[in-house]
Amino acid sequence: MERALAQARQGASIAEVPVGAVLVKDGSVLAEAHNLIETTPDATAHAEMLVLREAARLTQSWRLDGITLYVSLEPCPMCAGAMVLARIARLVYGAPDPKKGAVDSVYDVLRHPANNHHVEISSGVLAEPAGRLLREFFAARRGKPI
Numbered sequence: 703m704e705r706a707l708a709q710a711r712q713g714a715s716i717a718e719v720p721v722g723a724v725l726v727k728d729g730s731v732l733a734e735a736h737n738l739i740e741t742t743p744d745a746t747a748h749a750e751m752l753v754l755r756e757a758a759r760l761t762q763s764w765r766l767d768g769i770t771l772y773v774s775l776e777p778c779p780m781c782a783g784a785m786v787l788a789r790i791a792r793l794v795y796g797a798p799d800p801k802k803g804a805v806d807s808v809y810d811v812l813r814h815p816a817n818n819h820h821v822e823i824s825s826g827v828l829a830e831p832a833g834r835l836l837r838e839f840f841a842a843r844r845g846k847p848i
Contacts, residue, residue: 703772703796703828709736709749710774710835716741720835723749723773725757725766725790732757732769749773750781754788766790774832776803776825782811785821792822796832 709722713736724734733756738747750773758764770792771785777795782804785793793812795805804811805823812821 703774703794703832705731705734706749706772706774706796707828707831707835709734710832713737713749714835714839720839721749721773721775723753723771725753725769725771727757727769732760746780748778748781750777751784754784754790758788764788770794772827774828775799775836776805776807778802779804779809779811782809786812786817786819789819790821792824794824794827796827796829797836798825798829798833 705724706722709724710720713722714720718737718740722736725732733753735749735752735756737749738752739745750771753771754766757766757769766788769790771790772794774796776797776799777785778799793805798807800807802808806825812823
């Protein structure tokens, strides 16, 4: 998760919403990224989507069995749906997203009973520093103190 937070900080340094993601398989990092929505510009350039795409490219398979995704913020519906479709084994995320979270906060995409694949979930890992990074980013963007 520390690597995901480092990616989030890199994103913040280029005026991207500070979300970072890292994909790990068998203890090795397959891919890591931060949001690139503003830079690209592409609404689908979330950190999670970028690492899923890179891992698929590297493995030459859309099936990402046995892979753990670490992400600093609870995934949105698009990213959670992609995780199910890619068949990742586990999601570990930091801060909850009370506006768009699709794991625990607003929606429950990963545990939906109609899914043919289920993702193991660990939440709240380094949630405080991940949440603080987001709060500081948006406070600075709005010109308001925290």
